[in-house]
Structure formats: structure tokens, C-alpha cells
Amino acid sequence: MDDQELIGLVQKGDEVAFGAIMAAYKDRIVNYLYQFTGDYQKAVELAQETFLRVFFKSKQYRPVAPLSSWIYAIASNLARTEMKRARKFAAVSLDDISAHEVRQKAYAVDPPDSGLIKNLREALDALHPRYRIPVVLKDMEGFSQEEIAQILKKPVGTIKARISRGRSFLRKKLEKALDEGGHPARA
Amino acid sequence: MSEWDIFKNLDTVKAPPDFEQRVMARLSLRRRMERRRQVALRWSMAGSFAALAAAAVLLNVFVFESKGPSAVADRGKGPAPSSAFVERAANESTVPIIETLDYRTEVRGRSSEPETMYLLEQISDTSPRGSDTRRF
Numbered sequence: 513m514d515d516q517e518l519i520g521l522v523q524k525g526d527e528v529a530f531g532a533i534m535a536a537y538k539d540r541i542v543n544y545l546y547q548f549t550g551d552y553q554k555a556v557e558l559a560q561e562t563f564l565r566v567f568f569k570s571k572q573y574r575p576v577a578p579l580s581s582w583i584y585a586i587a588s589n590l591a592r593t594e595m596k597r598a599r600k601f602a603a604v605s606l607d608d609i610s611a612h613e614v615r616q617k618a619y620a621v622d623p624p625d626s627g628l629i630k631n632l633r634e635a636l637d638a639l640h641p642r643y644r645i646p647v648v649l650k651d652m653e654g655f656s657q658e659e660i661a662q663i664l665k666k667p668v669g670t671i672k673a674r675i676s677r678g679r680s681f682l683r684k685k686l687e688k689a690l691d692e693g694g695h696p697a698r699a
Numbered sequence: 700m701s702e703w704d705i706f707k708n709l710d711t712v713k714a715p716p717d718f719e720q721r722v723m724a725r726l727s728l729r730r731r732m733e734r735r736r737q738v739a740l741r742w743s744m745a746g747s748f749a750a751l752a753a754a755a756v757l758l759n760v761f762v763f764e765s766k767g768p769s770a771v772a773d774r775g776k777g778p779a780p781s782s783a784f785v786e787r788a789a790n791e792s793t794v795p796i797i798e799t800l801d802y803r804t805e806v807r808g809r810s811s812e813p814e815t816m817y818l819l820e821q822i823s824d825t826s827p828r829g830s831d832t833r834r835f
């Protein structure tokens with residue numbers, strides 16, 4: 513049974529079909545939200561909310577775009593809202609600080625490639641969501657620019673510009689980190 | 700191979716094993732809440748309409764009825780009769796018909812009328828004895 517048939521059944525309230533959709537997309541959505549938030553628990557929570565919205569708003573789905581685009585659009589909106597909320601009520605606990613220090617030490621003794629990944633992660637965290645979402649969708653999830661434009665409901669030209677700017681920002685950050693840290697690995 | 704394939708080296712995660720059960724539990728909870736919300740909405744709507752109907756009935760009884768039908772009919776023609784008068788009239792066996800009178804239209808000012816000239820004509824040659832006959 514393909515996605516369109518499954519969502520058709522979900523629109524009639526079929527929980528088995530909903531379970532099938534969830535089984536097909538849960539790992540991708542959790543991973544996408546994890547790359548976005550950097551927090552596994554938060555990513556799982558947001559993914560659960562994403563699937564609940566898929567169920568309750570299934571009647572709003574129109575088969576003009578693939579189901580995956582629609583699910584990613586819901587997840588992206590939730591992630592963006594969560595990031596705005598987190599920025600508004602930014603607070604750092606002592607546990608977070610100590611965990612961050614432990615991670616820093618672990619990265620320091622890791623091989624250079626891990627250092628590059630760590631720098632990439634930090635650069636990605638510093639990237640504004642406006643650019644981060646298209647970059648993650650393009651370079652991690654493998655969507656085309658047209659699909660990302662559909663997901664984010666923006667013109668393709670805007671998406672191209674945002675991906676380009678996002679990558680440019682990441683490149684600068686990585687080069688700066690390499691100059692400071694002396695990691696030899698380059699992408 | 701693109702330079703941005705480096706992203707594929709980032710650590711990936713998977714959903715926890717009980718992910719589906721947790722979502723289904725939240726789903727049934729949300730459905731129950733939704734059902735309760737719909738029932739509450741239905742009752743509140745019914746209550747609102749009932750309150751509106753009651754307000755309309757009370758308004759009809761205490762506001763429009765107290766003025767009396769003649770007062771409503773004569774609305775705009777002048778001041779309404781006092782409620783005491785209406786109550787007294789209601790106790791009587793006959794039904795009084797009250798019409799507001801506008802004296803401004805009934806009594807005309809003398810100055811506003813054209814002056815009248817009376818012409819007196821003699822209709823007999825004979826005059827009563829002892830009196831003079833005068834010609835006008």
C-alpha cells in the first residue's frame with residue numbers, strides 16, 4: 513500500500529494505516545528534528561507531536577505534494593516554533609554546562625575527523641533556522657530544491673539563495689575553526 | 700562527490716523502540732479530550748441559545764407589555780400616558796381608546812388667519828318706528 517492510500521485511510525480515522533505511516537517515517541523525522549534541535553529527547557517529543565498532527569490534520573492534506581513533504585513541513589514548523597520559544601526562554605542549567613564541558617574534553621582527544629564533525633555541528637547550531645532548515649533538508653535529508661520549496665512554501669529562488677548563504681556561513685565557520693584548531697581534515 | 704557530503708558523517712539517531720506506543724497513547728488521550736471539548740462546546744452553544752431566548756421572552760413581558768398596546772401604537776405622536784392611568788384603565792370593564800391630541804394643530808392663532816370684512820345690506824325700506832334709516 514502506498515502513501516496516498518495510507519493517508520486516505522487515515523483521513524477516515526484508520527489507526528492501523530496511521531501506524532504504518534508512523535513506522536515508515538519515525539526514524540527519519542526523529543533524526544531530522546535531532547539535527548535541527550541537537551537534543552534527542554526534544555526531537556522525540558517533537559516527532560510525537562508531528563505524528564499526532566498528521567493524524568488530526570490528515571483531512572487538510574491534498575495529494576498535490578508527496579506525503580513525505582507534508583510530514584516534513586509539519587515537523588519543520590514545529591521545530592521552528594520550538595526554537596523561537598527556546599530563544600525566548602533561554603536558560604542554561606548546571607547539568608547542561610557540565611555535560612557540555614565533558615563533550616568538549618571528549619572532542620579534544622578524538623581524532624581530527626571527529627573534530628571536524630564537532631565543528632560542523634557547532635556551525636550548524638549557530639546557523640539561523642531560516643538557513644538551517646533548507647541546508648539540513650538538502651544536504652542531510654536529500655530533498656531537491658523544488659521539494660524544499662514545497663515543504664517551506666517559498667519560491668525555489670528563495671530556497672536556492674538560502675541554501676547558498678547557509679553553506680557559505682558554514683564554510684566560513686569551518687575555515688575559521690580549522691585555522692584556530694589546526695584540524696587538517698577538509699571536506 | 701559534493702563537499703557537503705560531510706553532513707552524512709554527522710551522527711544519526713533513531714526513534715526509541717516504544718515510540719509508536721507512546722504516540723498511540725497520546726493519540727487516545729487527545730481523542731478523549733477532543734470528544735470532551737466537543738460535548739462542552741455543544742452544551743455551551745445550547746446554553747447560549749437558551750439564555751438568548753429567555754432574555755427575549757423577559758424583554759417582551761417586562762418592557763413591551765408594561766407600555767401597553769396603545770402606547771406602542773401612538774409612539775412618536777407625543778408623550779405616552781402615565782402607567783397609573785393605563786393600570787386604572789386596565790381595571791375597568793370598558794376598553795379606553797386613548798388618542799394623543801396635539802393642540803398646536805387644533806387651535807389656530809387669530810393673527811395667522813386673513814381678516815374678514817362683513818358687508819351689511821338693507822333688505823327692507825321700512826324701518827322700525829322711532830328709528831332712523833341709515834344708508835351704508
